[in-house]
Amino acid sequence: MYRYFRLAATFGMMAGSLLAADALEPAKNLPAMFTGPGSCSSPSCHGGVQPRQDTSVLQNEYSTWVIKDKHTKAFEVLTNPIGQRMGKILGLPHPETAPKCLTCHSLDVPIAQRARTFDNNDGVSCENCHGAASNWLGPHTTRDWNFDKSVQLGMYDTRDIIKRSEKCLSCHLGDKEKFVDHKMIAAGHPDLYFELDSFSAVMPRHWKEPLDKDPWIGVRTLAAGQAVQLREHLLRLARRAQGDVWPEYAELDCYACHHSLTAAKDSWRQERGYPDRAPGVPPFNASRYVVFQRILQEIEPGAGQQLDAELVQVAKLVSELATDRKRLVTVATAGSEIADRLARRIVGMKFDQAATLRLLKGISGDAERISAQGERAAEQAAMALESLFVAYSTSGKPANQEQLRAAINGLFRQLDDPSSYRPEKFAGQMRAVNALL
Ligand code: HEC
Ligand code: HEC
Numbered sequence: 001m002y003r004y005f006r007l008a009a010t011f012g013m014m015a016g017s018l019l020a021a022d023a024l025e026p027a028k029n030l031p032a033m034f035t036g037p038g039s040c041s042s043p044s045c046h047g048g049v050q051p052r053q054d055t056s057v058l059q060n061e062y063s064t065w066v067i068k069d070k071h072t073k074a075f076e077v078l079t080n081p082i083g084q085r086m087g088k089i090l091g092l093p094h095p096e097t098a099p100k101c102l103t104c105h106s107l108d109v110p111i112a113q114r115a116r117t118f119d120n121n122d123g124v125s126c127e128n129c130h131g132a133a134s135n136w137l138g139p140h141t142t143r144d145w146n147f148d149k150s151v152q153l154g155m156y157d158t159r160d161i162i163k164r165s166e167k168c169l170s171c172h173l174g175d176k177e178k179f180v181d182h183k184m185i186a187a188g189h190p191d192l193y194f195e196l197d198s199f200s201a202v203m204p205r206h207w208k209e210p211l212d213k214d215p216w217i218g219v220r221t222l223a224a225g226q227a228v229q230l231r232e233h234l235l236r237l238a239r240r241a242q243g244d245v246w247p248e249y250a251e252l253d254c255y256a257c258h259h260s261l262t263a264a265k266d267s268w269r270q271e272r273g274y275p276d277r278a279p280g281v282p283p284f285n286a287s288r289y290v291v292f293q294r295i296l297q298e299i300e301p302g303a304g305q306q307l308d309a310e311l312v313q314v315a316k317l318v319s320e321l322a323t324d325r326k327r328l329v330t331v332a333t334a335g336s337e338i339a340d341r342l343a344r345r346i347v348g349m350k351f352d353q354a355a356t357l358r359l360l361k362g363i364s365g366d367a368e369r370i371s372a373q374g375e376r377a378a379e380q381a382a383m384a385l386e387s388l389f390v391a392y393s394t395s396g397k398p399a400n401q402e403q404l405r406a407a408i409n410g411l412f413r414q415l416d417d418p419s420s421y422r423p424e425k426f427a428g429q430m431r432a433v434n435a436l437l
């Protein structure tokens with residue numbers, strides 16, 4: 001099955017721990033300590049079995065995480081045969097103790113900040129995303145407490161879509177401290193890809209989406225998430241262009257190098273030609289731009305043109321192998337600043353049914369251009385259409401929901417075998433989606 005739908009559900013339960021009375025005292029001045037997920041697991045806190053409807057939070061977050069969320073397995077995978085072989089190839093005989101891996105696969109925090117209850121075998125857990133809990137753990141269970149007060153005591157503001165996105169991308173794209181490069185990928189690491197709204201759904205969400213306040217929140221999440229991931233991708237590109245290894249193959253289109261060869265007459269690549277680059281030079285991986293480019297035509301065409309101009313330069317510079325790296329850093333950074341401004345604008349925007357439909361039509365109608373950008377671009381388009389479709393069918397309830405669902409599933413089937421991806425087939429399926437809208 002296509003990688004986006006692979007989600008192993010596993011079962012396990014930890015005994016809930018009850019809070020000690022002294023934990024109820026706010027501790028503003030103490031260094032924040034990481035307490036581990038066990039401290040959140042009591043049935044009366046976040047370890048309930050059924051979600052509660054009468055409270056502002058579901059209170060079964062821990063159970064959802066433990067049973068359904070792959071993050072619980074993030075540490076374990078370092079010890080599985082793929083993780084172990086990867087370690088061996090990279091000269092890290094014990095990846096399960098290597099900071100290079102633990103930084104994304106566990107709660108890897110300084111020993112001095114680990115509370116007694118802490119266990120870094122728990123994988124990616126509550127405090128990876130919500131921040132060190134010791135200062136707000138006690139107080140946040142008291143009457144009349146609220147989210148903002150917790151944030152003041154150091155809880156990470158996951159309600160802010162930009163911050164949320166940054167948090168996910170720190171591991172799902174990499175940041176200054178941590179990264180997955182082609183060397184790791186060639187040793188067996190999956191290539192990183194992301195789309196905020198669909199990945200949140202797959203996780204699955206352990207929070208309520210405020211659909212009563214904004215039925216189209218998924219569309220805003222998708223659009224803002226696209227802006228932030230473009231920004232972070234351009235910043236990563238700028239970092240890599242300044243690094244020791246350039247060209248860094250993971251910034252290029254994977255399947256420009258990794259496709260299966262056909263007879264010359266059957267080659268869609270030869271048929272397409274090599275726009276803006278010498279024949280046979282791998283192009284920039286534009287997957288984190290193609291969908292956003294379309295979204296921008298809907299929300300701010302002027303900024304779209306500005307960003308286009310930067311991205312044309314980025315792509316050109318990346319596909320000159322002995323490129324002017326300084327210039328690449330400048331252009332990528334300029335692009336990231338535009339993306340940042342747009343992300344901030346989008347979080348304040350309201351989408352509605354008409355805008356959602358225009359986006360669905362716009363993206364699926366751009367079939368030829370998007371498909372020609374390669375498999376990874378097609379993957380982003382499929383995820384974006386999926387996420388828009390979910391919002392559209394939940395809040396708009398179109399009559400032909402079932403056919404649309406089947407057509408969108410058909411997009412993912414085109415991605416099952418990326419090395420033999422055919423753009424004309426993917427484009428055909430995009431048109432089939434478009435015709436149903
Ligand atoms: C920048 C963060 C990051 C770093 C550093 C990192 N990983 Fe990962 N790793 C991920 C993410 C994210 C995934 C999940 C990818 C997906 O499914 O989209 C993953 C997946 C994996 C998987 C596949 C698990 C599966 O379910 O098939 C293995 C094995 C793995 N990593 C091992 C390692 C090893 C070994 C290292 C150190 C050499 C390492 N990782 C370093 C982020 C990272
Ligand atoms: C991979 C990141 C991640 C992990 C791991 C994670 N969360 Fe969350 N959590 C989020 C995001 C994102 C939200 C949604 C934003 C929001 O509403 O705060 C959220 C929302 C919540 C909320 C609702 C907060 C609110 O806004 O009122 C609670 C409660 C919560 N999480 C508890 C937990 C607990 C307990 C664990 C561990 C068992 C956990 N989370 C693990 C990312 C994570």
Ligand code: HEC
Nearest residue numbers: 006070073074077104105124128167168171199200202203
């Ligand atoms: C501390 C690093 C880290 C953070 C932060 C993080 N993730 Fe992950 N995520 C991982 C790793 C590592 C894996 C792979 C786990 C495995 O394969 O067992 C993963 C796996 C996933 C998967 C499963 C992918 C698959 O192929 O099945 C989803 C979905 C996901 N993350 C969504 C999110 C979302 C949404 C956020 C932000 C709210 C987030 N993650 C934040 C490290 C992280």
Ligand code: HEC
Nearest residue numbers: 185186187188191249250251252253254255256257258282
């Ligand atoms: C410029 C060409 C080029 C690009 C672009 C490129 N690779 Fe590679 N890749 C190589 C070469 C060369 C090898 C080494 C192959 C060998 O030794 O047989 C390799 C090895 C690999 C391997 C291990 C070999 C195997 O068959 O399992 C994987 C997996 C891989 N690359 C995935 C990727 C992914 C994913 C991307 C995009 C993020 C990517 N590559 C981008 C050239 C490239």
